[in-house]
Amino acid sequence: MLHGRRILLCVTGGVAAYKSAYLARRLVESGASVRVAMSESALEFIGAQTFAAITGNHPVTSLFADESVSPHTEMARWADLVIVAPATAATIGRMAEGISSDLISATILAATAPILVAPAMHTEMWENRSTQRNIDQLRSDGHHLVGPNEGSLAGGDVGVGRVAEPEEILEAASSILEGDAGGRAVLVTAGGTREPIDPVRYVGNRSSGKMGHAIADEAVIRGYSVTLVTTSSLPVHPAIKVVSVETAQEMFTVVSDVKADVAVMAAAVADFRPAKSHETKLARSDGLKSIQLEATPDVLASVVARSERPYVVGFAAETGGVERAIEKAERKRVDLLVYNDVSEPGSGFNTDTNRVVFIGQDGTTESLPLLSKAEVAEKIWDRIASELNERE
Numbered sequence: 091m092l093h094g095r096r097i098l099l100c101v102t103g104g105v106a107a108y109k110s111a112y113l114a115r116r117l118v119e120s121g122a123s124v125r126v127a128m129s130e131s132a133l134e135f136i137g138a139q140t141f142a143a144i145t146g147n148h149p150v151t152s153l154f155a156d157e158s159v160s161p162h163t164e165m166a167r168w169a170d171l172v173i174v175a176p177a178t179a180a181t182i183g184r185m186a187e188g189i190s191s192d193l194i195s196a197t198i199l200a201a202t203a204p205i206l207v208a209p210a211m212h213t214e215m216w217e218n219r220s221t222q223r224n225i226d227q228l229r230s231d232g233h234h235l236v237g238p239n240e241g242s243l244a245g246g247d248v249g250v251g252r253v254a255e256p257e258e259i260l261e262a263a264s265s266i267l268e269g270d271a272g273g274r275a276v277l278v279t280a281g282g283t284r285e286p287i288d289p290v291r292y293v294g295n296r297s298s299g300k301m302g303h304a305i306a307d308e309a310v311i312r313g314y315s316v317t318l319v320t321t322s323s324l325p326v327h328p329a330i331k332v333v334s335v336e337t338a339q340e341m342f343t344v345v346s347d348v349k350a351d352v353a354v355m356a357a358a359v360a361d362f363r364p365a366k367s368h369e370t371k372l373a374r375s376d377g378l379k380s381i382q383l384e385a386t387p388d389v390l391a392s393v394v395a396r397s398e399r400p401y402v403v404g405f406a407a408e409t410g411g412v413e414r415a416i417e418k419a420e421r422k423r424v425d426l427l428v429y430n431d432v433s434e435p436g437s438g439f440n441t442d443t444n445r446v447v448f449i450g451q452d453g454t455t456e457s458l459p460l461l462s463k464a465e466v467a468e469k470i471w472d473r474i475a476s477e478l479n480e481r482e
């Protein structure tokens with residue numbers, strides 16, 4: 091679950107900071123991409139170079155002396171998960187109050203990703219009413235806590251307040267990132283296929299792949315393990331397994347080997363391809379009177395026909411009313427059809443927005459307003475998650 095995930099490790103000032111070096115190493119070993127932010131007092135306990143060597147990235151140690159003009163928002167936006175380990179009483183207090191007076195608290199305040207806090211302090215400090223009040227506040231704000239444990243503390247003391255072990259933090263991080271996805275595997279197809287006429291020309295369409303890639307990104311954020319079969323080279327989240335294809339036949343072949351609990355078929359697959367693809371470039375002087383076409387395999391139909399049929403989402407990019415799409419939802423036997431009118435402003439190919447209508451298995455429709463493609467992806471996953479929950 092940690093493979094390819096972007097983890098921001100915030101290290102604050104306590105002797106347990108040395109354990110965060112091992113935590114960083116275990117995160118890296120698990121395949122995560124790790125960046126580190128350190129408070130001024132953390133630097134009294136452990137050197138930034140230690141984390142640089144382990145993660146391959148120089149830690150950020152100051153709000154003002156960094157290459158980035160806004161390191162706190164930049165790191166916060168990057169992260170899929172923020173881990174605060176060790177979290178001192180002071181940092182926990184600032185989090186509870188929403189104070190952004192230093193690098194770590196400003197980063198945490200800017201983060202929209204989930205936050206996992208591993209407190210570490212002396213027993214008296216942990217048991218203090220104000221700390222407990224702050225911890226209650228963190229819980230009610232939706233933050234996740236791991237530890238503290240009972241054991242040896244700084245200065246030879248023993249009691250509650252010892253930071254959770256790196257393996258415990260790793261496990262908690264994994265389960266937060268998995269969310270409600272329940273280990274489900276997702277297949278997404280995206281982009282427009284290109285069917286070659288000769289080595290230079292092809293029969294294609296205007297699909298950019300933006301919608302499909304946004305759907306794959308959102309699935310990863312929700313903890314699904316995602317395979318994206320795409321003709322597009324748009325960037326995607328590093329945790330996605332990307333298989334690049336060009337033609338409908340390639341897409342069909344690749345998809346047939348991908349196991350999936352949910353399949354979202356957002357690709358604009360050519361229905362026909364040139365029956366003959368010329369091996370060398372056709373010359374104008376040779377003339378070309380016609381191109382003979384033949385049908386391509388139906389990728390979606392092959393997924394619907396599987397004996398272990400996934401939950402299937404189809405797309406219908408049309409240039410007319412929704413009626414044709416309602417008929418298509420039934421004909422294609424999909425669980426959900428996402429219809430859009432590509433002739434409408436803001437809903438066409440290569441735009442960053444889309445206005446879609448959901449068509450359920452029973453033909454019922456739900457019209458969404460004009461949204462960004464990322465927002466449409468969220469709505470699609472809300473709908474899938476709620477239908478999967480109902481089925482269970």
Ligand code: CTP
Binds near residue numbers: 386389
């Ligand atoms: N699709 C597919 N393989 C194909 C054609 C379409 O997987 N060879 C999928 C698309 O990814 C989309 C859905 O089927 O999710 C509907 O695609 P569309 O082109 O609208 O459907 P068609 O079968 O081409 O229907 P029609 O030509 O009647 O509109």
